Amino acid sequence: MNQQLSSERVYLFSISLSxxxxxxxxxxxxxxxIVTADTGHRVQIPSSRLRTFVTKQGIQGRFRMIINNNNKIVSFEKIG
Known part of the structure; x- marks a missing residue:
């Protein structure tokens, strides 16, 4: 059986900004x-990815970012 190993990394973090x-x-x-993920890793996120989530109150919530082996974002979503 040939199993392909996933090279994706998942980062979970919270943001609370006015x-x-x-x-x-x-x-x-x-x-x-730059945010600090739950694992303690410092992760750099393009600010353009966050603009979508800005409201009149700012940004509050939990996020999940998945990156591939080339450090390219595969998925970026608000999860709570």
Missing amino acids: YKRCEAFYRPGNNSV
């Missing part, structure tokens, strides 16, 4: 945000 802090996502030169 709308004022989220305004930085739209400024030139602010291309990424």
